[in-house]
Every structure is written in structure tokens, then in C-alpha cells.
Amino acid sequence: MHTITSSVFRTEIMTVPGGTETIVRGGRDLFALLPQALHGVRRIGVLGWGPQGRAQALNLRDSLAGTDVTVSVGLRPGSASAADARKNGFTEENGTLGDWLDVAGTSDLVILLIADAALAANHEQIFAALAPGATIGLSHGFLLGHLTSIGSDFPAGHPVIAVCPKGMGDSVRRLYQQGETINGAGINASIAVHADPDGHGTDRALAWSIALGSPYTFATTLRSEYLSDIVGERAILLGAVHGLVEALYRHFRIGGDDAVTAYQRSTESVTGPIARTISDSGLAAVRAATGDEDAFDRAYAAAYQPARDLVAEIYDEVADGTELRSVILAEQRLATRPMTAISGSPMWRAGTEAHARREAAPAVVDPLTAGLFVATMTAQADEFAARGHAWSEIVNESIIEAVDSLLPYMHARDVAYMVDNCSRTARLGTRRWGPRFQAAYEQLALPLADEPAADGLIKEFLANPVHEALAAAAVLRPSVDISVS
Amino acid sequence: MHTITSSVFRTEIMTVPGGTETIVRGGRDLFALLPQALHGVRRIGVLGWGPQGRAQALNLRDSLAGTDVTVSVGLRPGSASAADARKNGFTEENGTLGDWLDVAGTSDLVILLIADAALAANHEQIFAALAPGATIGLSHGFLLGHLTSIGSDFPAGHPVIAVCPKGMGDSVRRLYQQGETINGAGINASIAVHADPDGHGTDRALAWSIALGSPYTFATTLRSEYLSDIVGERAILLGAVHGLVEALYRHFRIGGDDAVTAYQRSTESVTGPIARTISDSGLAAVRAATGDEDAFDRAYAAAYQPARDLVAEIYDEVADGTELRSVILAEQRLATRPMTAISGSPMWRAGTEAHARREAAPAVVDPLTAGLFVATMTAQADEFAARGHAWSEIVNESIIEAVDSLLPYMHARDVAYMVDNCSRTARLGTRRWGPRFQAAYEQLALPLADEPAADGLIKEFLANPVHEALAAAAVLRPSVDISVS
Numbered sequence: 007m008h009t010i011t012s013s014v015f016r017t018e019i020m021t022v023p024g025g026t027e028t029i030v031r032g033g034r035d036l037f038a039l040l041p042q043a044l045h046g047v048r049r050i051g052v053l054g055w056g057p058q059g060r061a062q063a064l065n066l067r068d069s070l071a072g073t074d075v076t077v078s079v080g081l082r083p084g085s086a087s088a089a090d091a092r093k094n095g096f097t098e099e100n101g102t103l104g105d106w107l108d109v110a111g112t113s114d115l116v117i118l119l120i121a122d123a124a125l126a127a128n129h130e131q132i133f134a135a136l137a138p139g140a141t142i143g144l145s146h147g148f149l150l151g152h153l154t155s156i157g158s159d160f161p162a163g164h165p166v167i168a169v170c171p172k173g174m175g176d177s178v179r180r181l182y183q184q185g186e187t188i189n190g191a192g193i194n195a196s197i198a199v200h201a202d203p204d205g206h207g208t209d210r211a212l213a214w215s216i217a218l219g220s221p222y223t224f225a226t227t228l229r230s231e232y233l234s235d236i237v238g239e240r241a242i243l244l245g246a247v248h249g250l251v252e253a254l255y256r257h258f259r260i261g262g263d264d265a266v267t268a269y270q271r272s273t274e275s276v277t278g279p280i281a282r283t284i285s286d287s288g289l290a291a292v293r294a295a296t297g298d299e300d301a302f303d304r305a306y307a308a309a310y311q312p313a314r315d316l317v318a319e320i321y322d323e324v325a326d327g328t329e330l331r332s333v334i335l336a337e338q339r340l341a342t343r344p345m346t347a348i349s350g351s352p353m354w355r356a357g358t359e360a361h362a363r364r365e366a367a368p369a370v371v372d373p374l375t376a377g378l379f380v381a382t383m384t385a386q387a388d389e390f391a392a393r394g395h396a397w398s399e400i401v402n403e404s405i406i407e408a409v410d411s412l413l414p415y416m417h418a419r420d421v422a423y424m425v426d427n428c429s430r431t432a433r434l435g436t437r438r439w440g441p442r443f444q445a446a447y448e449q450l451a452l453p454l455a456d457e458p459a460a461d462g463l464i465k466e467f468l469a470n471p472v473h474e475a476l477a478a479a480a481v482l483r484p485s486v487d488i489s490v491s
Numbered sequence: 492m493h494t495i496t497s498s499v500f501r502t503e504i505m506t507v508p509g510g511t512e513t514i515v516r517g518g519r520d521l522f523a524l525l526p527q528a529l530h531g532v533r534r535i536g537v538l539g540w541g542p543q544g545r546a547q548a549l550n551l552r553d554s555l556a557g558t559d560v561t562v563s564v565g566l567r568p569g570s571a572s573a574a575d576a577r578k579n580g581f582t583e584e585n586g587t588l589g590d591w592l593d594v595a596g597t598s599d600l601v602i603l604l605i606a607d608a609a610l611a612a613n614h615e616q617i618f619a620a621l622a623p624g625a626t627i628g629l630s631h632g633f634l635l636g637h638l639t640s641i642g643s644d645f646p647a648g649h650p651v652i653a654v655c656p657k658g659m660g661d662s663v664r665r666l667y668q669q670g671e672t673i674n675g676a677g678i679n680a681s682i683a684v685h686a687d688p689d690g691h692g693t694d695r696a697l698a699w700s701i702a703l704g705s706p707y708t709f710a711t712t713l714r715s716e717y718l719s720d721i722v723g724e725r726a727i728l729l730g731a732v733h734g735l736v737e738a739l740y741r742h743f744r745i746g747g748d749d750a751v752t753a754y755q756r757s758t759e760s761v762t763g764p765i766a767r768t769i770s771d772s773g774l775a776a777v778r779a780a781t782g783d784e785d786a787f788d789r790a791y792a793a794a795y796q797p798a799r800d801l802v803a804e805i806y807d808e809v810a811d812g813t814e815l816r817s818v819i820l821a822e823q824r825l826a827t828r829p830m831t832a833i834s835g836s837p838m839w840r841a842g843t844e845a846h847a848r849r850e851a852a853p854a855v856v857d858p859l860t861a862g863l864f865v866a867t868m869t870a871q872a873d874e875f876a877a878r879g880h881a882w883s884e885i886v887n888e889s890i891i892e893a894v895d896s897l898l899p900y901m902h903a904r905d906v907a908y909m910v911d912n913c914s915r916t917a918r919l920g921t922r923r924w925g926p927r928f929q930a931a932y933e934q935l936a937l938p939l940a941d942e943p944a945a946d947g948l949i950k951e952f953l954a955n956p957v958h959e960a961l962a963a964a965a966v967l968r969p970s971v972d973i974s975v976s
Contacts (some may be wrong), residue, residue: 260744299534437930452836
């Protein structure tokens with residue numbers, strides 16, 4: 007699962023803790039190889055125009071400009087997204103915008119980027135519309151999880167490949183655009199070749215990934231991607247961040263801070279300086295940046311085990327299918343009970359004021375906040391390692407996606423906005439698990455954070471192989487501006 | 492499902508909203524009928540000596556004293572409970588204490604009161620040990636849920652009956668003892684006749700229920716009992732209470748209260764005066780007791796829908812089997828990751844001080860706390876009604892069990908002690924759902940509780956049929972002292 011063999015692109019060996027992985031470095035200099043690597047794919051159809059569909063359609067079209075490969079967008083009849091697609095040059099007139107089933111039926115590579123619930127409800131008619139031998143493209147493993155849960159499978163005879171950018175659609179587009187001046191800028195991606203009847207699946211996936219602007223591409227399986235993706239968003243990417251800032255905001259308020267200060271020490275600290283420090287210099291650098299290593303150590307030691315236990319619980323439920331079952335039950339309830347937004351609480355109103363004060367009083371790395379956050383991030387990485395994930399998948403899903411994509415986005419909007427506006431599957435998962443993290447911090451970690459740190463945990467943290475793996479991944483990407491305006 | 496036909500006991504018609512239910516009133520005057528109603532059951536074996544096993548074995552033995560029906564206790568080899576059983580007169584010497592499989596094999600009615608996990612792991616060997624035609628007795632529907640989830644069933648040829656006291660073992664014993672002076676004191680119970688090969692299941696279940704001291708017995712099915720029991724403990728009985736007091740304690744602290752005051756306004760208010768008011772006078776009486784109906788109304792209106800949505804979510808997950816699957820996954824993790832206690836936070840330390848101050852400064856009915864709590868209790872009752880449960884089951888599982896059994900126990904210990912020491916299934920469920928209720932109160936209800944109440948919700952509350960159903964149930968039980976020392 008961790009090796010890549012390509013007849014078109016040069017592979018590289020990346021040294022990771024305990025071994026090596028094969029990866030492919032991206033870059034605009036490789037765009038000329040894309041048509042060859044696509045092995046006969048001349049029409050790419052992107053179904054859906056959500057953040058990911060929009061970003062991928064635009065990046066693919068830009069990267070393939072001047073070749074004989076066309077990119078079209080397929081939308082459901084009456085889709086509200088059609089106007090924005092047209093504004094971006096995908097039009098009926100030039101033949102690059104059409105009904106989703108028409109586009110599915112006339113494309114050689116059909117990339118399924120509609121919402122999970124729509125995919126669950128409509129995959130059969132999409133499969134039925136495919137041309138013989140057309141490649142099915144996915145950007146995360148949800149559909150595999152769904153098909154497994156209903157005892158179904160992908161249709162025989164079709165290649166099934168996945169390219170999974172480790173970042174939000176917004177970042178996939180924004181960092182790709184930086185690639186015009188910084189070669190190799192973009193969001194890393196994993197590839198998985200799930201069905202490969204003609205033997206060209208890997209090259210096609212690599213071409214798609216490089217066309218999206220991935221600084222480097224690593225290999226996984228659809229199952230492994232599904233597990234790490236769904237667990238990651240429920241833990242460090244969204245659920246744990248939300249739970250953490252809800253717990254810490256109240257903790258600082260009870261400790262005497264005014265609302266804006268409490269918001270700065272919790273939310274702003276995580277989405278701003280902590281994320282930037284990790285992006286620039288890695289996890290251990292946060293400890294030094296606190297200016298109070300003892301306080302960091304106590305917080306880290308108090309939070310590590312509760313966070314690890316929760317990540318393990320989420321992992322079990324995702325692997326078992328229980329989590330997906332919950333999402334489907336929730337989708338059914340949404341027909342009569344609309345989902346409520348969480349952004350109405352006083353904490354998020356304080357956020358507006360904190361944002362306004364950024365220039366005058368920028369947030370710093372709070373040692374308590376940093377210890378809890380880094381402990382949770384490390385706990386997720388450790389749990390993924392214990393479950394056998396490749397290091398590239400571990401550091402991209404647990405760290406790089408957080409600090410280079412989601413946290414900068416939350417810093418620009420806020421955490422509540424992110425939770426209220428992410429994908430339905432992610433939103434439902436965040437609402438399930440965020441409160442569990444909050445309770446774990448409040449009931450287990452914070453009461454312990456005043457006590458001396460268990461020495462072993464800090465030694466283990468400083469010697470954790472995750473630092474080496476993260477450094478190896480950092481070498482492969484150029485320095486980018488992660489900030490979101 | 493809501494009618495009872497008995498050849499021994501007099502049934503009564505109870506008027507409930509929209510119809511009637513058949514019930515059987517208890518009382519010590521009926522004990523003389525027990526041997527006849529047991530139809531050939533002469534040896535009752537109680538497996539397990541947890542709170543429920545202990546209470547039921549003692550009550551059954553006391554009620555059947557002087558008859559030819561014997562009660563024995565069966566324990567696993569090396570059980571730590573043997574000493575307490577012997578101290579209470581169940582001994583090897585007098586033939587009323589033995590190995591669980593021996594007792595199972597020599598009893599005419601085998602009451603399974605071992606822990607859920609032990610039942611899941613060992614039900615096959617217990618079934619294999621049963622004498623031909625022996626009756627299987629249950630006190631909640633967990634085993635049916637487990638057997639369904641593994642595609643199994645109860646063994647053929649055995650009557651399967653359930654008597655499900657709507658209270659903790661501690662209350663089942665304590666209120667029964669009050670029955671020595673107050674005829675009819677005890678904990679209400681439901682009965683379910685799941686398999687009835689000889690046609691005497693109902694009479695045997697009624698005899699067992701009356702022997703436990705149930706003021707009144709109502710009919711349900713094992714499935715309906717399972718659903719309401721598991722949902723109830725995850726919602727108003729435990730999960731919602733824990734989530735509510737965690738949310739309110741922090742809310743009052745942030746509002747400026749010292750720790751003890753915040754604890755009094757949240758935890759003490761719920762477990763003390765609010766529970767007592769409902770037990771004595773019903774739900775609507777709480778509104779008057781606040782002295783600030785407007786504040787109560789605002790809190791009620793803010794919390795009702797979020798609480799209702801959560802109860803619906805829990806119900807879906809329990810009905811679907813998802814919740815039970817989570818419990819089984821959690822049990823597997825406990826082999827390597829012990830469950831942590833939640834009682835270490837500053838809130839519970841404030842509780843100790845609040846308990847000490849009770850005489851000098853008793854807690855009052857806080858209007859915000861009361862509005863949130865009563866809204867949640869009403870939401871559970873409404874959701875159960877919408878799902879077709881009988882009114883006796885609704886009010887016993889949603890209200891009477893809470894105010895007459897669990898809340899008084901929490902008032903004597905505290906909520907954290909209760910959560911850390913209840914049954915494993917309940918404890919796991921509370922840890923899953925308590926934080927969800929906390930988040931719903933914090934993120935959805937409390938931000939709205941300052942705004943004028945939606946008029947319709949309060950009118951619906953005041954006209955809610957649950958008040959009539961609760962009043963009908965109240966008529967059937969004598970007034971008891973619910974306090975726990």
C-alpha cells in the first residue's frame with residue numbers, strides 16, 4: 007500500500023520512521039506529462055460544484071490548458087451552483103457544463119464530488135449512466151464505507167481510483183494559485199487505486215493529483231483513507247478543536263478573564279499562532295513558543311490519555327460502521343428536524359471583538375491551550391500509527407491538513423462558522439464528537455493540568471517519531487502563505 | 492400491549508390521555524395470593540447480587556415468607572458479593588446460596604440480574620443449564636436487544652417474562668421496607684410476557700411484581716421496555732441531568748456566582764427541591780415554585796426543541812441497534828483502557844461544601860435550572876408518546892423513576908458519584924450523551940434563555956397530556972419518603 011510504480015512520473019523514496027514510502031513530487035514542470043499519464047482519458051467530468059468540486063474543476067482545467075483533455079462540470083437539474091460555474095467559464099455553450107448524468111455518460115474519468123448524502127442516494131443511477139470502462143474517481147472514501155454498509159460494491163469493469171487532497175476545497179484552489187509563482191505550492195494528496203482492470207490506474211491518479219497542484223502525492227488504500235479521513239475530521243481537524251475551545255473559553259472566563267481575553271487565549275491562540283508555529287517549525291516548537299514549558303508539559307500530560315482514548319473510540323466506531331450508521335439516521339431526521347447552528351453563543355460574539363483587536367493585540371501561544379491541543383494532535387498521530395497507517399497519511403491527516411488548511415480558515419472566519427458550514431458528514435460528526443472532547447478536557451484534563459506532569463509522557467512526546475515524519479513531509483513542500491483573507 | 496388479564500389478581504382500568512390502560516394495584520394484602528399466582532413455581536433463583544439482584548432477592552424472600560416458595564441466590568465462583576449475600580441470610584448451609592449454573596438448573600423461575608456484559612457473554616451457558624420448562628425472568632430488555640443484534644433468540648419451550656421496576660435497586664428495597672407501615676409503598680414496575688408456552692406468564696409476572704412491592708403494575712412489551720429504558724437512562728434519568736448541571740454550573744460561575752452558589756443553583760436545585768416538587772405535585776407545580784414564571788418560561792422555551800431533538804436522536808440510535816453496538820465496542824476497549832472517573836473536577840469539590848451547608852442554606856428552585864430541566868423531561872415524555880409508548884411507561888420512565896429514585900440518590904451522593912457507579916451500560920451511555928446535552932444547553936438553549944418565550948410552547952406545556960397521565964399514576968401510589976440518607 008505504501009509503494010507507487012509509475013511509467014510516467016519519477017518516484018522518490020521518502021525516509022519515514024521505521025522504513026520508507028514511495029512518493030511523487032508535484033510541480034508545474036510536470037503538467038506536460040499529464041495527457042500521457044491519463045492513458046486515454048480525454049474527457050474529465052467533475053460532478054458537483056461544492057468547495058471541492060469547484061476547486062478541482064478549476065485546477066484541472068488550468069493545469070490541462072493547451073492539451074486535448076477537456077474538463078466539464080455536471081450538475082443536478084436546477085442546481086443553484088450553475089450560476090457560479092458559468093461565471094467561472096463552465097458553460098452549456100462551450101460544452102463544459104451539463105446535466106450530471108449526461109456528463110457522467112460522456113466522460114472517460116468521472117470525478118464524484120457531490121455531497122455524501124447525494125452520493126448515497128444516487129450512486130446507482132450514476133453508475134448506470136457510465137460509459138463502458140469509464141474510470142470512477144473519488145476524493146474520499148465515504149462511498150466505499152456506504153457501499154460496504156449496504157452490502158453493495160462498485161460496478162465491475164470500471165477502474166476505481168481516488169485522489170484525496172488533504173485540505174478543504176478553498177485551500178486546494180488558493181494554494182494552487184500560489185503555485186503560479188511558487189512552483190510546487192498546493193495541498194498534498196493521497197492516491198488509492200481500488201480497481202485497476204487496465205493497469206493504468208496509478209498513472210491516472212498521479213496525473214489527477216499533480217494537476218490539482220499536490221506538492222507531493224503518497225499512496226494509500228480507499229479503506230485506509232476512509233478511516234483516517236472520517237476519524238480525523240471528527241477528532242483534531244474539527245471535533246476536537248471545537249470541543250477544546252468551548253472548554254477553554256469557559257475555563258478562562260471562570261478564572262477571571264473577560265470574554266475577549268478568554269477568546270484570545272483559547273480560539274485565537276489555536277487558530278493563529280499555534281497553527282502557524284506547527285506549520286513553520288513542527289509540534290515541539292510550540293512548547294518552546296509558550297515561554298512556559300512547565301505549564302505546557304502539565305497541560306500536555308493531563309490531556310494526552312483522555313484525547314487518545316477518544317480518538318480510539320471514534321476509530322472503533324468508524325471502522326465498525328457505527329459512525330456511518332449514525333450519519334444516515336441523522337440524515338433521515340433532517341427531513342423533519344432541520345439542523346441548528348451553534349454560532350449564537352456569547353463566545354462567538356466575543357470572537358467578533360477579538361478579530362477586530364488582532365492588529366493591536368495579537369494572540370499569543372497560551373501554554374495551557376497549546377499543551378491540550380498538541381497532546382490531542384499527538385494522540386491522534388499515535389493512534390493512527392498504532393492502527394498501521396502510513397506516516398504520510400498520519401502527518402497529512404493529523405497535522406498538515408489542520409495547520410495549513412482548516413485552522414487558517416477558522417482563523418479567518420471562526421470555529422463555529424466552520425462547524426456550521428462544513429460538509430454534512432463532517433458537520434454531523436463534529437456535533438457528535440466535539441462535545442465529547444469538551445467533556446474530556448473539562449472533566450479529566452483541566453482538573454489535572456495544575457499537577458506536575460508525568461515525566462514519561464513528556465519524554466515520549468519529545469522522542470515521538472511523528473516529529474521526524476513531519477519534517478520529512480515538510481521538505482517536500484515549498485513554504486506557502488497559509489493565511490486566509 | 493396495554494391490557495392485562497389475570498385469573499388471580501383484580502385488574503383496574505386506569506384512565507389515561509386518549510384512552511385507558513389495565514393495571515394491577517399492589518399491596519401486602521395480596522401476598523397470600525402469590526403462591527397460587529406463581530402456578531407451580533416453587534423455587535425462585537436470582538442470579539446476581541448487584542443493587543437490583545440484592546433488592547429483588549430480599550423483597551421476594553420477605554414477601555414469600557411462610558409459603559412453600561423458596562428464594563435462592565446464584566453467584567459466579569469466587570464472586571465478591573457472596574459475603575454480603577450470606578450476611579443477609581442467603582447461605583450455602585440453608586441451601587439458598589449456590590453456584591449460578593447450579594441455581595439456574597434447579598429453579599422454576601430464574602431471574603437474570605447479572606451485569607449486562609456478563610449476560611451478553613454467558614447467556615448461552617445459562618440457557619443450557621435451565622431445567623425443562625423453567626421460566627426465564629428479566630428486569631430489563633437489554634438481553635433481547637443483544638440477542639437481536641447477534642441474530643439469536645431465547646431458547647424455545649421456556650416462558651420468558653420480565654418485571655422491570657422503574658427505579659434503582661436501592662429504591663426497590665428502601666421503599667418496599669416503607670411498605671411495612673405504608674401499605675403499597677414501593678417502586679412501580681412494568682411487566683412483559685415475551686414467551687408464554689403454558690399461558691401462566693402474566694400471573695407469574697404479576698406475582699413477582701407484587702412481591703417486589705410495586706404500588707402498581709402496568710403492561711408493556713420487552714421491546715418497548717428496552718427502548719424506553721435505554722433511551723430514558725441516556726436522557727432524563729442520567730445523561731441529561733449530568734449534561735444540564737455541567738452546563739449550568741459553568742453558566743452561573745461565568746455570571747459571577749461563587750462555586751458553592753453555582754453548585755446550589757444547578758445540581759442542588761435539580762436533585763433537591765425540583766425533584767421533590769415534581770414528586771409531590773407534578774411538573775407544572777415547578778413553574779409556580781420558581782417564583783419567576785417568566786424566567787421559567789424563557790428557559791423552558793429555549794431548551795425544549797434542542798432537548799427533544801436529542802431524545803429523538805438517542806431513540807433512533809437505540810432502536811437501530813447502533814447504541815448497543817457502541818456499548819459492545821466500548822466493553823472491548825475496557826480490556827486495555829480502563830474507564831476514568833469524572834468526579835475529580837472543581838464542581839464536585841464545591842458539591843461537598845454545598846452538602847455541608849444544606850441545613851443553613853437550603854437550595855431553592857432556580858427558574859433557569861427548572862425551565863431547562865422540565866423542558867427536557869417534557870421533551871422525553873412527548874417523544875415517547877410520539878413513538879407510541881403507553882402512558883404508564885412514559886410517566887414512570889420519564890418522570891417517576893427520576894424524581895422518586897435516581898434524583899434523591901444523587902441528592903444524597905452526587906451526580907458524578909451516580910455516573911461513576913451506575914451499571915456499565917448506563918455509565919457508558921451517560922458518557923456518550925451527557926456531553927451532547929451539555930453542548931445543546933450551552934450552545935443552543937442558554938443563548939436563547941434571555942429572549943421572550945415563544946408563547947405556543949408554554950401553552951402546549953400547560954395543556955400537555957403528560958400532566959393528566961402523571962396525576963393518574965400518582966393516585967395509585969401512597970405518599971412515600973423519597974429521601975436517601
